[in-house]
Amino acid sequence: MTISYPEKSIPTVAIVGRTNVGKSTLFNRIVGKNKALTSGTRGTTRTSNIDTFIWRGRTFRIIDTGGIDFAKDVPLEMEIKKQIEIALTQAQAIIFLVDSKDGLLPQEKEWAHKLRQSKLPVFFVGNKADNPARRHQLQGPEWLKLGLGEPLAVSAVSGSGVGDLLDVVIKKLKGAKSATIEAKKKAIRVSIIGRPNVGKSTLFNSLIGEERVIISPVAHTTRESHDTLILKDDEPFLFVDTAGIRRRAHVEAGLEKMGVNQTVNTIMASDVVLLVLDIEEPFNAQDKNLINLIGKKHKGLIIILNKWDLVAEAEASEEDLRNQFLEQVGGYFPFLRYTPIIFVSAKTHLRVHKIFELIKTVAANREKIIDEDELRKFLLYLTKKHLPTRGKGTRYPKIYSLRQIAAMPPTFEVTIKQKTSLQESYLKYIVNELHKNYDFSGTPVIVYAKKIKV
Ligand code: GDP
Numbered sequence: 237m238t239i240s241y242p243e244k245s246i247p248t249v250a251i252v253g254r255t256n257v258g259k260s261t262l263f264n265r266i267v268g269k270n271k272a273l274t275s276g277t278r279g280t281t282r283t284s285n286i287d288t289f290i291w292r293g294r295t296f297r298i299i300d301t302g303g304i305d306f307a308k309d310v311p312l313e314m315e316i317k318k319q320i321e322i323a324l325t326q327a328q329a330i331i332f333l334v335d336s337k338d339g340l341l342p343q344e345k346e347w348a349h350k351l352r353q354s355k356l357p358v359f360f361v362g363n364k365a366d367n368p369a370r371r372h373q374l375q376g377p378e379w380l381k382l383g384l385g386e387p388l389a390v391s392a393v394s395g396s397g398v399g400d401l402l403d404v405v406i407k408k409l410k411g412a413k414s415a416t417i418e419a420k421k422k423a424i425r426v427s428i429i430g431r432p433n434v435g436k437s438t439l440f441n442s443l444i445g446e447e448r449v450i451i452s453p454v455a456h457t458t459r460e461s462h463d464t465l466i467l468k469d470d471e472p473f474l475f476v477d478t479a480g481i482r483r484r485a486h487v488e489a490g491l492e493k494m495g496v497n498q499t500v501n502t503i504m505a506s507d508v509v510l511l512v513l514d515i516e517e518p519f520n521a522q523d524k525n526l527i528n529l530i531g532k533k534h535k536g537l538i539i540i541l542n543k544w545d546l547v548a549e550a551e552a553s554e555e556d557l558r559n560q561f562l563e564q565v566g567g568y569f570p571f572l573r574y575t576p577i578i579f580v581s582a583k584t585h586l587r588v589h590k591i592f593e594l595i596k597t598v599a600a601n602r603e604k605i606i607d608e609d610e611l612r613k614f615l616l617y618l619t620k621k622h623l624p625t626r627g628k629g630t631r632y633p634k635i636y637s638l639r640q641i642a643a644m645p646p647t648f649e650v651t652i653k654q655k656t657s658l659q660e661s662y663l664k665y666i667v668n669e670l671h672k673n674y675d676f677s678g679t680p681v682i683v684y685a686k687k688i689k690v
Pocket of ligand 1: 430431432433434435436437438439481542543544545546580581582583584
C-alpha cells in the first residue's frame with residue numbers, strides 16, 4: 237500500500253520559470269534524451285517530467301515543473317504557485333530559468349519574490365544565451381534587482397554553459413537534506429475504470445485540473461511510468477495506470493480500450509476504484525462484470541455517474557436518479573446500497589472536487605478497525621435483535637464471539653459452537669448491520685463463521 241515515490245535518497249533539482257523560457261529543452265539537454273515533448277501543440281501531455289541523470293559519476297534527478305499539464309485556464313499566479321510547490325515538496329534545489337532573448341518580464345518579479353521566500357537554494361539561470369550579445373544582456377542591472385544575483389548564462393539548445401550549471405547545482409545538492417515533507421505519507425491508490433466513452437479521460441483531466449500539484453513518478457518499472465501522483469491539500473493520491481486516459485479526450489476518445497486482463501491488473505493495483513458510468517446510457521452487462529470484479533477483489537468502490545450536465549435539473553433530482561439506479565442494479569449487487577454514488581459532470585467540473593473526499597472516506601473505511609469491546613456490545617445487540625435460526629445442525633447455533641481479524645477489507649470472524657451452523661442469511665444480516673452501525677461505505681465487509689470447541 238505504501239507507494240513508491242521517486243526514492244528520496246536521490247538528490248533532486250526542479251526547473252521553474254514562465255512558459256517558453258526553454259524549461260523542457262534544458263530538461264532534455266540534461267537528461268540527454270528527447271523525453272519531454274517540446275512540441276507547441278496545446279494540451280500535449282508529456283509522459284514524463286521527471287528523470288534521472290548521471291553527472292560526474294553520481295545520479296541526480298531533475299523535474300521539469302513546466303512539463304506538467306495544467307488545465308488550460310489555470311491563472312498565471314496559480315501556475316507559479318504550483319510549480320514552486322512541486323519544487324518545494326520534491327526537490328532540494330531550484331533552477332529558476334529566464335530568457336535572455338526576451339529580457340526581464342514583469343511576472344518574473346513575482347517568481348523571484350516567491351523563490352526568495354522559499355528555503356531552498358535557487359540557481360538563477362539565463363537561457364538562450366547563444367551568442368555574446370545575449371550573454372552581455374544577462375549582465376544588465378534589471379536582473380540584479382530580482383535579488384537572486386546575476387543569472388548564469390546557458391544555451392539549452394547548444395548545451396553551452398549547461399555543464400557549468402550542473403557543476404554548481406550538484407555541489408549544492410551533495411550536502412542537501414531532503415526538504416520533502418511528503419515522503420512518509422502513503423498514497424491512496426486510485427483507478428478510473430469504465431466502458432469507452434463514459435468520460436474517463438475527461439474526468440481524469442478534470443480531477444488533475446483542480447489539483448494544486450501533479451507529478452508523474454519516475455519510471456523505474458513499467459507500472460510506475462503509467463501512474464500519476466497527485467497532491468491534494470498535501471494528501472498524496474496515486475492514480476494507477478493513467479497512461480491510456482491521460483491523453484486529451486477529444487484526441488483519443490474511445491480509442492483506449494482496456495483489455496480484461498489489464499482491467500483486472502488495474503483493479504488489483506488499487507485501493508479504491510472509481511467506476512465511471514454514463515448517465516445517458518443504460519447500465520449494461522459490461523458494467524455488471526466490472527462491479528462484480530471489483531467486489532470479488534475486495535476493493536473500495538465509488539460509482540461515478542458522469543455527464544450530469546445532460547440531465548436537465550427539472551427532469552430528476554439526484555435522489556431520484558440514485559434510487560432509479562439502485563432499483564436497476566441494487567438487486568444484483570446488494571452492497572451498492574453502501575457504495576457512494578456521485579453524479580458529476582466531468583465536462584463542467586460539477587461536483588468533481590467532491591470525489592477526493594469520497595476517496596479518502598472509502599480508503600479510511602477499508603482500513604477501519606472496530607475495537608473488541610465495541611464488537612462485544614455489537615454482538616449482544618445483534619443477537620437481541622435477531623436470534624440465529626437453526627441451521628443444518630439439529631441444535632440452535634450458539635455464537636461465542638465476533639472479532640475483527642483483518643482490515644483492507646474489514647474481515648470479521650464469528651465463532652460458533654461445534655456441530656452447529658449459521659445460515660448464510662445470518663452472516664448477511666451481520667454484514668448489513670455492520671454497514672448500518674459503522675461507516676463502511678464503499679468497502680466490502682467480510683463475515684465468516686468458524687466452529688470452535690469450548
Ligand atoms: P473515455 O473513453 O471514458 O476516456 O471517455 P472520454 O473522456 O474520451 O469522453 C468521451 C466523450 O464524452 C467525449 O466526447 C467527451 O467530451 C464526452 N464527455 C465526457 N464527460 C462529459 C460530461 O460530463 N458531459 C458531457 N456532456 N460530455 C462528456
